[in-house]
Amino acid sequence: MSQAFIAQPAGAGSGGPPLKATQAQDAELLSWMTGVCGLQAGVAEEYLAALRNEGFDSPAALGMTSVEELSRLRIRSGHARLLLAKLGDLHVAAAPSGATGTILPPMLFDYDTITSNVSVADAIEAVEHAFGRLAEGRVDVPLPMHIGVEESADAGPGDCHIKGGYVSATETFTVKLACVSFYKNVQRGLAPGSGVFVVMSAVTGQPLAIMHENRYLTDLRTGAAGAVAVKHLTSPDHGKVGFIGTGAIAKNMARAAAAIRPYKGYAFARKGADQFCAEMQEELGLEFVACETAEATCRRSDVLF
Structure with a gap:
């Protein structure tokens, strides 16, 4: 009933x-x-x-x-x-006998709404809290589920990863569906990956929100994890941060580290290091230097991503 x-x-x-x-x-x-x-x-x-x-x-x-x-x-x-x-x-x-419950539709957050309202700095506190609860044994994180999409005349190639977790004694839990390695998307003018978060009520089991984050929140979470590491595992006088690779993850790591303390950045990549340094320097107001080798980046850095 x-x-x-x-x-x-x-x-x-x-x-x-x-x-x-x-x-x-x-x-x-x-x-x-x-x-x-x-x-x-x-x-x-x-x-x-x-x-x-x-x-x-x-x-x-x-x-x-x-x-x-x-x-x-x-x-x-x-x-x-x-x-x-x-x-x-x-x-x-x-409610009185015979009454029926109302299932409300989940709220939908599109990509533009998410990217214009959530920053990596917003994610740091949440990720730090989740890591703390995980260390206390208060988080249920099942093994990821993987779906392989083999290449055929009709589909693929690509991969789908499904992950989720629940922090004990909280009223929501979240499941993430992330698609990667859809390389033919480049020919279609699309990114090779995408993603959706589904926020569920831990009280009723009903979906509360669907977030079409297209891996944006995934990258923020990764950057925030780096910030938590900088906060707890480095010394305040560690002011030189290096980056091996300069893609989306590196940019979020750079932003997240800047939320912890100012630093001088060094970066190496086979392609894109100069552009990365220019973009991050302008955005963060910190000095960034492109290095010719990974070794040079490592030797100059106190902290390395």
């Missing part, structure tokens, strides 16, 4: 409209924010508009955010903590 879920204050009577965990009307959210949370009406209306604009239109959605994320919506940090704390006073109960 399908169930709709209604979140109600623990021990509360029938006064005031209940909050639906999957969806809530403006009047219900305003009543909860002003009555239960004690916010002034004008403040509650301002916050509600900001939350609605970002899709936080129910206790279930609001419960998956954080103080930091709410603060970015210009919700005062004290009020953000209050809202999240009051959510803990809600319990989820089955």
Whole structure:
């Protein structure tokens, strides 16, 4: 039997409209924010508009955010903590018999939206947190799944990797599908790889978001991992960073390292080192030098990517 879920204050009577965990009307959210949370009406209306604009239109959605994320919506940090704390006073109960639940479609984030709103600096804190939980044994990371697409008259060649993970006691988990080595795409004017992230609710098992990141977030995550290594495994006086290879990963490593500390960069590649150095120097405002050999890059560097 399908169930709709209604979140109600623990021990509360029938006064005031209940909050639906999957969806809530403006009047219900305003009543909860002003009555239960004690916010002034004008403040509650301002916050509600900001939350609605970002899709936080129910206790279930609001419960998956954080103080930091709410603060970015210009919700005062004290009020953000209050809202999240009051959510803990809600319990989820089955709706009356015969009611049916509503499955909301996942939000779709296209490539342009992702690239214009997420930077490698945004990823560093999240990756650092995930590594910490992994070291504590609190992350489930299954082995990757691989699909090989053999070359034929109709398809291929190419490869697809499917990866995912769940951090214990969090309300979402993510599965990534990354396609690589579709080399014939060059003839079509397309990149040889692509990628999609699917963010799932760890509460209901429903998809929450589909991110057509086209490997952009994958590269950011790799760069952020490098930044975490620089932060924890190098000395503050290690100010010379070398790069062997100057593709997309190297650029994100350079950006991520710059988020930790200023440095002088050295780079070697069979092709593209001069262009890489010029681009990174202009973007980051740091000095970059192209080296003639990999050995020369290594000898000049304190840290090597």
